[in-house]
Amino acid sequence: xxxxxxxxxxxxxxxxxxxxxxxxxxxxxxxxxxxxxxxxxxxxxxxxxxxxxxxxxxxxxxxxxxxxxxxxxxxxxxxxxxxxxxxxxxxxxxxxxxxxxxxxxxxxxxxxxxxxxxxxxxxxxxxxxxxxxxxxxxxxxxxxxxxxxxxxxxxxxxxxxxxxxxxxxxxxxxxxxxxxxxxxxxxxxxxxxxxxxxxxxxxxxxxxxxxxxxxxxxxxxxxxxxxxxxxxxxxxxxxxxxxxxxxxxxxxxxxxxxxxxxxxxxxxxxxxxxxxxxxxxxxxxxxxxxxxxxxxxxxxxxxxxxxxxxxxxxxxxxxxxxxxxxxxxxxxxxxxx
Amino acid sequence: xxxxxxxxxxxxxxxxxxxxxxxxxxxxxxxxxxxxxxxxxxxxxxxxxxxxxxxxxxxxxxxxxxxxxxxxxxxxxxxxxxxxxxxxxxxxxxxxxxxxxxxxxxxxxxxxxxxxxxxxxxxxxxxxxxxxxxxxxxxxxxxxxxxxxxxxxxxxxxxxxxxxxxxxxxxxxxxxxxxxxxxxxxxxxxxxxxxxxxxxxxxxxxxxxxxxxxxxxxxxxxxxxxxxxxxxxxxxxxxxxxxxxxxxxxxxxxxxxxxxxxxxxxxxxxxxxxxxxxxxxxxxxxxxxxxxxxxxxxxxxxxxxxxxxxxxxxxxxxxxxxxxxxxxxxxxxxxxx
DNA sequence: GAAAGCTGTCGAAGCGCTTCGACAGCCTAT
DNA sequence: ATAGGCTGTCGAAGCGCTTCGACAGCTTTC
Numbered sequence: 001x002x003x004x005x006x007x008x009x010x011x012x013x014x015x016x017x018x019x020x021x022x023x024x025x026x027x028x029x030x031x032x033x034x035x036x037x038x039x040x041x042x043x044x045x046x047x048x049x050x051x052x053x054x055x056x057x058x059x060x061x062x063x064x065x066x067x068x069x070x071x072x073x074x075x076x077x078x079x080x081x082x083x084x085x086x087x088x089x090x091x092x093x094x095x096x097x098x099x100x101x102x103x104x105x106x107x108x109x110x111x112x113x114x115x116x117x118x119x120x121x122x123x124x125x126x127x128x129x130x131x132x133x134x135x136x137x138x139x140x141x142x143x144x145x146x147x148x149x150x151x152x153x154x155x156x157x158x159x160x161x162x163x164x165x166x167x168x169x170x171x172x173x174x175x176x177x178x179x180x181x182x183x184x185x186x187x188x189x190x191x192x193x194x195x196x197x198x199x200x201x202x203x204x205x206x207x208x209x210x211x212x213x214x215x216x217x218x219x220x221x222x223x224x225x226x227x228x229x230x231x232x233x234x235x236x237x238x239x240x241x242x243x244x245x246x247x248x249x250x251x252x253x254x255x256x257x258x259x260x261x262x263x264x265x266x267x268x269x270x271x272x273x274x275x276x277x278x279x280x281x282x283x284x285x286x287x288x289x290x291x292x293x294x295x296x297x298x299x300x301x302x303x304x305x306x307x308x309x310x311x312x313x314x315x316x317x318x319x320x321x322x323x324x325x326x327x328x329x330x331x332x333x334x335x336x337x
Numbered sequence: 338x339x340x341x342x343x344x345x346x347x348x349x350x351x352x353x354x355x356x357x358x359x360x361x362x363x364x365x366x367x368x369x370x371x372x373x374x375x376x377x378x379x380x381x382x383x384x385x386x387x388x389x390x391x392x393x394x395x396x397x398x399x400x401x402x403x404x405x406x407x408x409x410x411x412x413x414x415x416x417x418x419x420x421x422x423x424x425x426x427x428x429x430x431x432x433x434x435x436x437x438x439x440x441x442x443x444x445x446x447x448x449x450x451x452x453x454x455x456x457x458x459x460x461x462x463x464x465x466x467x468x469x470x471x472x473x474x475x476x477x478x479x480x481x482x483x484x485x486x487x488x489x490x491x492x493x494x495x496x497x498x499x500x501x502x503x504x505x506x507x508x509x510x511x512x513x514x515x516x517x518x519x520x521x522x523x524x525x526x527x528x529x530x531x532x533x534x535x536x537x538x539x540x541x542x543x544x545x546x547x548x549x550x551x552x553x554x555x556x557x558x559x560x561x562x563x564x565x566x567x568x569x570x571x572x573x574x575x576x577x578x579x580x581x582x583x584x585x586x587x588x589x590x591x592x593x594x595x596x597x598x599x600x601x602x603x604x605x606x607x608x609x610x611x612x613x614x615x616x617x618x619x620x621x622x623x624x625x626x627x628x629x630x631x632x633x634x635x636x637x638x639x640x641x642x643x644x645x646x647x648x649x650x651x652x653x654x655x656x657x658x659x660x661x662x663x664x665x666x667x668x669x670x671x672x673x674x
Numbered sequence: 675g676a677a678a679g680c681t682g683t684c685g686a687a688g689c690g691c692t693t694c695g696a697c698a699g700c701c702t703a704t
Numbered sequence: 705a706t707a708g709g710c711t712g713t714c715g716a717a718g719c720g721c722t723t724c725g726a727c728a729g730c731t732t733t734c
């Protein structure tokens with residue numbers, strides 16, 4: 001293992017000089033810098049992370065807490081995680097992966113041990129049990145998702161309320177009067193996940209304003225669950241012609257079932273999905289959708305956190321504006337009966 | 338921040354004693370241990386990760402390199418990552434997330450900086466460019482996937498060759514003579530990903546042995562790509578009645594297309610998928626499938642690596658035996674024409 | 675009952691880095 | 705000329721922990 005001291009000796013300077021070349025915190029003459037950089041290259045030197053963390057009280061690590069649950073659309077999580085990791089690297093940080101397994105204690109452990117300089121929390125619930133700990137330890141942190149009380153917190157999320165409103169507006173414009181919402185799995189609502197509830201709120205509020213009838217049904221993913229849910233919906237509201245789907249693993253089953261029942265999309269019914277672009281584009285009918293900007297959320301979260309760690313910027317709630325892309329699953333107003 | 342020294346003072350012992358209580362590397366009397374443990378609890382002490390790493394040259398961190406590519410079924414990756422993270426925790430390790438972005442240099446950086454004690458590599462190619470570095474730096478490492486040359490390496494993977502053979506056997510038993518393989522995206526084969534090639538090898542070898550005709554076609558995910566691929570297959574081999582699908586995002590499109598063409602599953606054609614259980618169960622036809630045991634792979638990888646770090650166990654290739662579960666997508670032999 | 679061996683504890687020496695104060699040498703402003 | 709300011713470099717003091725050798729006080733052994 002090559003150490004700073006060895007580099008210093010090789011370059012004929014003191015250790016502190018090498019350190020300053022590395023950090024740029026003091027000015028170093030061009031000739032010295034070059035000499036040092038050459039030695040670093042020749043010896044293949046890499047600063048020791050532990051020593052650095054100890055001396056500087058900065059680990060250059062960001063902790064990312066991802067949920068364990070599998071009832072939430074996983075690819076989105078994955079996309080966020082990857083965006084976080086790559087963005088973090090461009091700022092000189094590495095990412096530590098924490099799963100929900102450990103629960104809120106992970107916050108205490110990470111804060112206490114100096115393992116990470118800050119953390120990013122995903123899958124935040126409205127009344128998340130990690131929040132008190134976060135405030136108590138005052139860990140620099142950024143949430144992806146919105147809890148009920150955001151005072152003193154930095155959050156990044158898609159504006160799901162506006163997303164819900166947007167979907168309803170779109171369907172209203174196409175002349176739909178009876179709209180059904182295929183929601184996330186019941187468990188998601190039971191634990192009061194912010195995004196699900198806010199979407200619903202946006203949907204309902206706008207539906208009321210526009211005079212639409214809205215029926216919301218949570219739905220586990222998969223074909224069988226969707227079949228049951230759809231049957232119930234059509235039983236209760238036979239005139240339903242508009243669908244908003246927020247559970248990606250229900251998208252394809254819904255399309256298949258509608259087809260099977262002879263309801264043509266978009267001629268008879270319209271479907272609007274809230275899902276990643278890829279899902280919308282790859283579906284058997286290219287879906288009109290509001291994209292979940294996973295990458296952007298991950299990137300934003302890191303940038304907010306890095307700003308915080310650098311002492312720039314404070315608490316802030318960033319809500320990304322939803323964008324609805326019209327594709328083949330929603331058409332003009334259906335024929336009036 | 339509470340330090341070891343403060344705990345020691347509070348408990349009325351020396352710092353080294355506290356350290357030994359924590360590590361258990363020397364015997365400590367019960368009374369002293371209790372006193373120390375009480376102080377730790379009362380003060381809310383957490384050992385500083387950096388100091389620990391510096392002093393012991395062990396970071397208690399495992400690096401997990403996940404690929405950036407999105408042409409590989411992502412949920413599997415996510416599942417593996419989560420399994421790795423949770424298993425690692427049970428062994429006292431945290432997980433650092435590295436993306437492919439940085440490329441092979443990440444290996445050098447991690448090895449050089451002592452950031453992690455070892456690493457787990459996912460999405461290994463047959464002739465992976467990270468392998469020379471791994472050998473050169475002799476980082477303790479475990480691969481999830483199998484490269485061409487495994488000498489000196491520890492690998493964990495599903496036995497994809499056996500998986501391919503199993504699928505063919507199943508279709509052969511059902512009387513199918515003409516079998517089509519819907520493979521991963523072309524890019525996956527172009528970069529010589531081990532699992533894709535080995536599956537194909539298993540499929541081909543066994544098909545030859547059993548006298549089946551096999552047609553392999555790579556396929557991007559999604560409905561449109563699948564439509565094109567299927568049309569070509571049926572054009573070339575109209576008598577095709579058996580399908581093996583290895584690209585999960587092609588599964589549902591394939592089923593929809595077959596339905597649309599009036600080919601009933603499993604009456605007219607059989608479909609066998611190589612995919613996670615969840616996909617098989619949630620599909621519009623419950624799929625006969627060979628499961629990809631993501632969790633088990635992640636867990637195994639960690640356990641191998643931990644064993645290595647503890648000086649136990651050496652290089653080994655663990656191939657998990659595939660298991661085929663018969664569901665509703667493959668039936669008895671089709672009627673002979 | 676002296677030698678030898680345990681057990682439990684302590685002190686001190688680092689691990690490799692950052693950072694602060696010091697200062698030599700030089701340049702500018704009076 | 706001289707005081708004052710810069711620039712570039714160095715030495716040394718830690719950061720909080722692990723670990724090694726030492727040793728005091730016991731117990732065992734013949």
